[in-house]
Amino acid sequence: MNHSETTLDSRPVFEGRVFTVTFDRVRLENGAESTREVVHHHGGACIAALTDADEIYLVRQYRYALQQEVLELPAGKLEKGEDPFEAAKRELAEECGLVAQHYTDLGEFYPTVGYCSEIIYTWLATGLSPCAMHLDEDEFLTPEKLPLDETVAMVLDGRIKDGKTAATLLKIDALRRQGKLPR
Incomplete structure (x- = not known):
């Protein structure tokens, strides 16, 4: 039914x-x-940059609504009609100063199904190279690089609480365990 x-x-x-x-x-x-x-909500794009050494780039930024600093994957809201993939690439460059040779679509998820129409589109970026980091005028954050295993442990023990980050990291870990992680 x-x-x-x-x-x-x-x-x-x-x-x-x-x-x-x-x-x-x-x-x-x-x-x-x-x-x-x-x-x-117009939705958002989230990107997980994975190094050849299995490290993930995260960003640490203050989230006013929660009144605390949050560790999360680079992400951003979509403008009306904006292509989510282009937005994800833009966020990676803006927030981490990185571009990638390979992008893998990790799918989409609904962060708050009870009352919100937001869809977050997620990607994995590999084959990383540096580029100029260029934050928005009102954006203040610090990029960090951590081992993938440590980020998964941080999700499981509650140190990473952001939903898009938790879902994306656990999906990447599952793909890795199944031998399906693209490089």
Whole structure:
């Protein structure tokens, strides 16, 4: 059985630079009506740069909403209609000062399915070379390079809490264990 809900009405309640929020009235499968608050987001691109020595580049930056510094993979929000792959390459260059010879699509995931439309697209970058790092004017972060095994341990013991980073690192580790990690 496929489950679904039918939108009866959708009313914008907030429109910002990064997302829009709507208040929606829906019809449920049983015919009853309910409401939904939805955050509409253009999505994001995330990239994991893996060295020949099995090290991963991460960035450490302050995240205001959490009021703390977070260790995460390079990533950024998409502009409306922006190609996620081009955005991922841009973020790698901007945040880590790197370009890659090879990019592998690791798929997409939904970070917050209960109320947000955001999709995060993920890639693996290998065959790395340095380029000029050029952060946005309002962006402050520090790139770090750590062994892949250590980053996986950090996900498992809770030191890395960022969802896109955890999902991507665990996927890379699973591919490596299956002998399917592209180089």
